[in-house]
Amino acid sequence: MSTKTDTVAKKGYDVEEIRAQFPILKELVHGKPLVYFDNAATSQKPRRVIKAESAYYATINANVHRGVHTLSTKATEAQEAARETARAQINAKHAHEVIFTSGTTASINLAATSLGQLLLKKGDEVVISGMEHHSNIVPWQLACERHSAVLKVIPITDSGEWDLKQVPFSERTRILAISHVSNTLGTINPVKKLIAQAKKKGIVTVVDGAQAAPHLRIDVQDLGADLYAFSGHKAYGPTGTGVLYGREELLERMPPWQGGGEMIETVTLGKSTWAKLPFKFEAGTPHIAGIIGLGEAIRWMQDYDLGAMAAHERALLEYATKELLAIEGLRIIGTAKEKVGVISFVIDGVHHYDLGTLLDQQGIAVRTGHHCTQPLMDRFGVSGTTRASFACFNTIDEVDALVAGVTKGAKMLR
Amino acid sequence: MTTTMNIAQAQQEVVEEFALFSDWQDRYEHLIELGKDLPLIAPEHKVDDNLVRGCQSRVWLNAELKNKLVHFTADSDAMITKGIVALLVRVYNDRTPQEILGASTDFIDRIGLREHLSPNRSNGLSAMIDQMKRYALAYSAK
Numbered sequence: 001m002s003t004k005t006d007t008v009a010k011k012g013y014d015v016e017e018i019r020a021q022f023p024i025l026k027e028l029v030h031g032k033p034l035v036y037f038d039n040a041a042t043s044q045k046p047r048r049v050i051k052a053e054s055a056y057y058a059t060i061n062a063n064v065h066r067g068v069h070t071l072s073t074k075a076t077e078a079q080e081a082a083r084e085t086a087r088a089q090i091n092a093k094h095a096h097e098v099i100f101t102s103g104t105t106a107s108i109n110l111a112a113t114s115l116g117q118l119l120l121k122k123g124d125e126v127v128i129s130g131m132e133h134h135s136n137i138v139p140w141q142l143a144c145e146r147h148s149a150v151l152k153v154i155p156i157t158d159s160g161e162w163d164l165k166q167v168p169f170s171e172r173t174r175i176l177a178i179s180h181v182s183n184t185l186g187t188i189n190p191v192k193k194l195i196a197q198a199k200k201k202g203i204v205t206v207v208d209g210a211q212a213a214p215h216l217r218i219d220v221q222d223l224g225a226d227l228y229a230f231s232g233h234k235a236y237g238p239t240g241t242g243v244l245y246g247r248e249e250l251l252e253r254m255p256p257w258q259g260g261g262e263m264i265e266t267v268t269l270g271k272s273t274w275a276k277l278p279f280k281f282e283a284g285t286p287h288i289a290g291i292i293g294l295g296e297a298i299r300w301m302q303d304y305d306l307g308a309m310a311a312h313e314r315a316l317l318e319y320a321t322k323e324l325l326a327i328e329g330l331r332i333i334g335t336a337k338e339k340v341g342v343i344s345f346v347i348d349g350v351h352h353y354d355l356g357t358l359l360d361q362q363g364i365a366v367r368t369g370h371h372c373t374q375p376l377m378d379r380f381g382v383s384g385t386t387r388a389s390f391a392c393f394n395t396i397d398e399v400d401a402l403v404a405g406v407t408k409g410a411k412m413l414r
Numbered sequence: 415m416t417t418t419m420n421i422a423q424a425q426q427e428v429v430e431e432f433a434l435f436s437d438w439q440d441r442y443e444h445l446i447e448l449g450k451d452l453p454l455i456a457p458e459h460k461v462d463d464n465l466v467r468g469c470q471s472r473v474w475l476n477a478e479l480k481n482k483l484v485h486f487t488a489d490s491d492a493m494i495t496k497g498i499v500a501l502l503v504r505v506y507n508d509r510t511p512q513e514i515l516g517a518s519t520d521f522i523d524r525i526g527l528r529e530h531l532s533p534n535r536s537n538g539l540s541a542m543i544d545q546m547k548r549y550a551l552a553y554s555a556k
């Protein structure tokens with residue numbers, strides 16, 4: 001037992017102190033302590049984030065950018081402070097390159113609709129990869145349909161990585177839309193390398209960073225991404241919040257997605273002119289409380305050091321991989337060298353849905369099914385997997401509980 | 415024999431049977447065992463048209479009218495789901511369409527399974543019962 005915990009403790013990481021900040025970890029499920037391994041679906045929230053959101057409602061609730069009154073000013077300042085926090089976190093050049101959305105899905109729909117209108121002509125091509133989440137597939141299918149463009153796909157290798165020898169770039173490729181980290185496999189993709197190739201060909205690049213934001217230091221300038229999307233709720237922030245980063249020069253050229261209040265400069269019944277960035281893309285009253293919570297979540301991650309969290313999660317991943325592989329008939333889907341703390345697996349003769357149910361009875365929350373990546377399931381010839389995904393607050397003891405739970409479940413089912 | 419009981423009695427029998435189990439493991443092991451006794455659907459009926467919509471795992475359900483009684487056969491690729499279908503088939507099998515249509519479905523709540531099932535699965539459960547009733551309705555019109 002001590003050797004297991006030592007590998008983590010050596011790095012000076014106090015997981016108990018971190019756990020104490022997540023109120024939900026004290027909950028019981030079916031009378032058992034909650035073991036939460038569904039962080040890739042949504043992470044749990046530290047008390048500071050919950051407090052920041054409710055403090056907005058309790059003390060400064062007012063609409064932003066609209067009133068001369070004190071509360072409106074305070075709310076506006078708090079929201080714009082969150083924008084600056086998000087800018088710094090991803091190293092964007094300007095705060096107005098950070099557009100608040102309701103999440104990655106909304107960010108990508110904005111990107112696909114607006115970029116489609118700006119760039120796609122009949123016969124043009126959009127390249128995605130075979131491991132994309134449906135949120136980074138369907139918006140592009142819709143855009144392609146609207147503009148009679150064609151969707152092309154980077155194939156996936158047996159280890160769950162892009163096959164870089166078969167990237168289908170052509171003269172007609174206009175857009176590359178790819179995930180930074182796979183939600184199903186955990187693979188950390190070589191986005192910087194592929195973006196560099198795309199840039200040489202004048203292709204506009206869009207990155208789905210939903211699974212990178214909770215685990216990796218993101219530097220949009222270093223990556224060279226034109227657009228970068230992520231959700232707040234997967235990175236210790238509130239649900240219903242997200243970001244679309246965009247390079248200023250590109251955002252200036254992109255047409256607005258949704259029309260409404262906040263996003264206009266002047267409106268006549270004949271024609272309207274658009275507000276400046278980022279408001280051109282933020283029609284309507286934003287999720288102010290959530291955005292403030294998102295800012296707090298980012299500050300919280302900064303205080304606790306994303307690098308130390310990543311090292312802790314890496315130790316959990318290595319330990320869990322080794323222990324799970326010792327279970328007879330268990331196969332891990334996604335064996336790339338570079339991974340975040342996500343393990344998808346299948347067991348011979350055991351349906352993932354049954355296993356998920358039996359784990360739940362033991363207080364262990366995992367995700368089962370296709371994880372919104374049906375094309376990827378087809379690629380691996382499975383109908384679904386069981387997925388455990390780790391966060392900074394998970395422990396080696398919890399991994400032991402998972403392994404024991406899976407062993408017990410599999411025994412009942414076989 | 416279940417066939418000599420009416421639906422309400424068969425439901426009561428299931429409720430009493432499940433009341434014997436105090437812990438989740440026994441309850442689920444029993445369910446998995448029940449699945450093994452399910453009257454299996456014939457290969458020619460195990461087709462997409464017979465898939466029950468609303469289930470996360472795949473469930474095939476077929477019905478035929480034999481001597482004025484609705485005869486169900488089914489299968490699932492997941493064992494717990496199969497156990498639940500088996501339970502439903504045991505209660506509703508070989509009944510007249512009228513009896514099936516008139517039966518209450520609250521026994522699922524009474525066996526304490528719903529609270530042990532995720533909302534997804536209990537939606538699937540409702541979908542299975544709805545599908546059985548739809549078959550019964552179709553046959554009652556004949």
Ligand SMILES: Cc1ncc(COP(=O)(O)O)c(C=O)c1O
Pocket residue numbers: 040041102103104105106133135136179181182183208210211231233372
């Ligand atoms: C890789 C990836 N992309 C996009 C999404 C969609 O994110 P959201 O549901 O927050 O819009 C998810 C979430 O499941 C994801 O994992």
